[in-house]
Amino acid sequence: MSEKKIAVLGCGLWGRNVVRNFYNLNALGMVCDLDEENLAKVKEQYPGIPTTRDYNDILNNDQIMGVVVVTPSHTHFKFVKAMLEGGKHVYVEKPISTVAQEARDLADLAESKGLVLMVGHLLLYHPAVNRLKMLVEEGELGEIVYAQSDRLNINYFKNDRSVMWDLAPHDVSMISYVLGKNPKRVISAVGCSSDKNDIMDITHITLEMEGGAVAQISDSWITPKKHVQLLVRGTKRTAIMDDTVAEHKLTIYDNFNAGNTQLVQSDYLEIEPLKLECQHFVSCCETGKKARSDGENGFIVVSALEEAEKIMLGERAKNLDNVDFALSRSKKG
Numbered sequence: 001m002s003e004k005k006i007a008v009l010g011c012g013l014w015g016r017n018v019v020r021n022f023y024n025l026n027a028l029g030m031v032c033d034l035d036e037e038n039l040a041k042v043k044e045q046y047p048g049i050p051t052t053r054d055y056n057d058i059l060n061n062d063q064i065m066g067v068v069v070v071t072p073s074h075t076h077f078k079f080v081k082a083m084l085e086g087g088k089h090v091y092v093e094k095p096i097s098t099v100a101q102e103a104r105d106l107a108d109l110a111e112s113k114g115l116v117l118m119v120g121h122l123l124l125y126h127p128a129v130n131r132l133k134m135l136v137e138e139g140e141l142g143e144i145v146y147a148q149s150d151r152l153n154i155n156y157f158k159n160d161r162s163v164m165w166d167l168a169p170h171d172v173s174m175i176s177y178v179l180g181k182n183p184k185r186v187i188s189a190v191g192c193s194s195d196k197n198d199i200m201d202i203t204h205i206t207l208e209m210e211g212g213a214v215a216q217i218s219d220s221w222i223t224p225k226k227h228v229q230l231l232v233r234g235t236k237r238t239a240i241m242d243d244t245v246a247e248h249k250l251t252i253y254d255n256f257n258a259g260n261t262q263l264v265q266s267d268y269l270e271i272e273p274l275k276l277e278c279q280h281f282v283s284c285c286e287t288g289k290k291a292r293s294d295g296e297n298g299f300i301v302v303s304a305l306e307e308a309e310k311i312m313l314g315e316r317a318k319n320l321d322n323v324d325f326a327l328s329r330s331k332k333g
Helices: 013-024 036-045 073-085 100-113 127-137 163-179 273-287 295-322
Strands: 005-009 028-032 064-069 089-093 117-120 144-154 183-192 202-209 214-220 222-234 237-242 250-254 261-263
Touching: 005 013, 005 273, 013 028, 013 036, 013 273, 064 073, 064 273, 073 089, 073 100, 089 273, 100 117, 100 295, 117 273, 117 295, 127 163, 127 222, 127 237, 127 250, 144 163, 163 183, 163 202, 163 214, 163 222, 163 295, 183 295, 202 295
Parallel strands: 005 028, 005 064, 064 089, 089 117, 144 214
Antiparallel strands: 144 222, 183 202, 202 214, 222 237, 237 250, 250 261
């Protein structure tokens, strides 16, 4: 690749995965984090890579062409805006923001400056998801009438605004991508907290998609046995993608013949989705092409989730703006 490199802002647990991938792509130029312990781990594993606690060091470095923002979601707007205004391409972890207007402003800013703005909707780079998208586009399932995404796992830290903001960006972006349709409206949204506060750790959202298909999304931070599955039902066949299994992730079922089940062979390369996502960002920075998960994509996802949260919490949604999650992902990932 060219001499110019990528900086990573935030190196908690997930941030270190991002650091690893850009390092392996020979594209890592700098790592920034407020936490000295996090930086010490980077220095130990990747000697020779500059580290800093001041993000202005990224802004002032002409050799940095792009920045990956892997910080708590409530800080995304501040950091992404600063990097774009400083002339840097940006790849920000999902969600791009928890406020739709902020997402809109960032997308418009990137557009006006001719910069790449990419959101970490990781599943848009998943080989099995892309295979499923191809099946839908080829009409193998018939007309799509329903999609259901379940993303259930355990999270002992519960370190975000809610499980919806932590996990549902994956589900909304993935369903929209596979169907080739955006959410039209939120039909219903419910959430609850097992800790009896406003930080919801179980949420259920029902969306009407463009074209009339219904999508249901369930997310959980309190499910001890991991369950990550996408079901897409058409008028002819139903596909299920199970992302908890090592192979044969995609299965097709005939809607009218119980015995007619087809495992979709892995005729796609099983490459780590994050590696593909990082490669895509480098390519976009070098060519100036629009990212698959661009700022507009981020705005559409945040708009749907913002509407869902208002339905879930009503006036109480305003209370979350005062919650400080500063110790969330910077330390815990």
